Amino acid sequence: MLSEWLDATLEGREPTSLQGELPSGRYRFYGPGIVELLPDTIGPQGRACVFSAAIHGNETAPVELVGELLAGVEAGTLRLGAPLLVILGNLPALRQSCRFISTNLNRLFRRELDATGEEADRARELMAAVDAFYARHASLGRLHYDLHTAIRDSRYPRFVVEPYAETAIAHEQWRWLAAAGIQAALHQHQHSWTFSHYTKHYHAAQSFTLELGKVAPFGANDLAALQPMLALLQALAEGREPTSAPLSEMQFFRVEYELMRSSEAFTLCIADDTPNFTEFPPGACLARDAVQGDFIVGETPLRVVFPNPKVELGARAALLVAPSSVPDN
Numbered sequence: 574m575l576s577e578w579l580d581a582t583l584e585g586r587e588p589t590s591l592q593g594e595l596p597s598g599r600y601r602f603y604g605p606g607i608v609e610l611l612p613d614t615i616g617p618q619g620r621a622c623v624f625s626a627a628i629h630g631n632e633t634a635p636v637e638l639v640g641e642l643l644a645g646v647e648a649g650t651l652r653l654g655a656p657l658l659v660i661l662g663n664l665p666a667l668r669q670s671c672r673f674i675s676t677n678l679n680r681l682f683r684r685e686l687d688a689t690g691e692e693a694d695r696a697r698e699l700m701a702a703v704d705a706f707y708a709r710h711a712s713l714g715r716l717h718y719d720l721h722t723a724i725r726d727s728r729y730p731r732f733v734v735e736p737y738a739e740t741a742i743a744h745e746q747w748r749w750l751a752a753a754g755i756q757a758a759l760h761q762h763q764h765s766w767t768f769s770h771y772t773k774h775y776h777a778a779q780s781f782t783l784e785l786g787k788v789a790p791f792g793a794n795d796l797a798a799l800q801p802m803l804a805l806l807q808a809l810a811e812g813r814e815p816t817s818a819p820l821s822e823m824q825f826f827r828v829e830y831e832l833m834r835s836s837e838a839f840t841l842c843i844a845d846d847t848p849n850f851t852e853f854p855p856g857a858c859l860a861r862d863a864v865q866g867d868f869i870v871g872e873t874p875l876r877v878v879f880p881n882p883k884v885e886l887g888a889r890a891a892l893l894v895a896p897s898s899v900p901d902n
């Protein structure tokens with residue numbers, strides 16, 4: 574049964590059957606942590622929706638949120654009106670409550686990937702699952718919300734990263750996200766090979782990485798703060814128009830620099846508990862590196878997002894962002 578899927582997946586059990594009926598459609602398992610829900614009837618606003626969670630294994634709030642969504646569909650309180658592909662990303666890491674096992678899965682979503690290892694294999698499986706899902710529903714608009722939580726506190730606890738790609742984000746997305754309690758948005762300035770970048774870049778989907786609070790173990794998440802987000806996922810699942818809100822409360826930022834850890838000697842010159850979006854003034858030294866030298870803030874103040882000096886060599890150690898204008902209507 575669909576309701577057992579989350580528990581069974583967490584425990585590494587195979588589902589007893591590969592497909593089943595729902596009050597308003599049916600479901601089919603396409604592999605470990607990959608399930609498709611198909612409606613009997615597509616709603617007026619039905620899009621092909623991918624909702625992914627646990628791309629990082631210790632980010633549990635999105636798994637609980639997806640669990641609530643699926644429970645509503647199974648109980649019949651939510652009437653399916655759009656095809657959904659629901660994904661739990663890094664299953665071994667989810668079972669061990671850690672971000673990843675060997676390498677960060679969320680940097681591997683590129684078609685030319687030649688890396689080996691379990692995260693690379695999983696990235697290939699997920700890319701194939703998404704490709705096939707969008708091909709099965711080629712007549713519908715495409716959407717992907719990749720649900721995460723952040724390692725640190727944040728001046729804006731709920732925010733989205735808009736991946737860099739040619740596809741424009743429709744203005745309605747911002748209004749829906751504002752109504753769903755998203756407080757800030759970050760526009761990426763270059764390709765990043767994350768899961769949401771994959772679907773935007775290769776499939777022209779309306780895609781975001783959503784940061785929904787701070788990492789916590791199962792049972793310790795503030796799901797009350799995520800009820801407006803659940804309402805957005807439910808509206809999309811029902812194929813109806815989600816609630817909109819004005820953008821007056823939402824702050825927009827653009828990535829100006831990406832700090833990369835290019836040597837063992839790389840250090841960030843900020844406190845370990847610096848919240849995301851903390852601003853640093855001109856002249857502040859943010860990073861020291863034997864190879865690249867010091868990174869000093871120039872004339873424009875910069876805010877730090879996702880600072881993490883312990884990332885793998887060659888990986889992103891922080892995003893440095895500055896305010897940008899509200900997207901045009």
Ligand SMILES: O=C(O)CCC(=O)N[C@@H](CCC(=O)O)C(=O)O
Nearest residue numbers: 679721723724725734767782879
């Ligand atoms: O809090 C952190 O430092 C990391 C939180 C996280 O996993 N963020 C994503 C963002 C992906 C993106 O840039 O779209 C990640 O680092 O993969």
Ligand SMILES: [Zn+2]
Nearest residue numbers: 629632721722
């Ligand atoms: Zn994450």
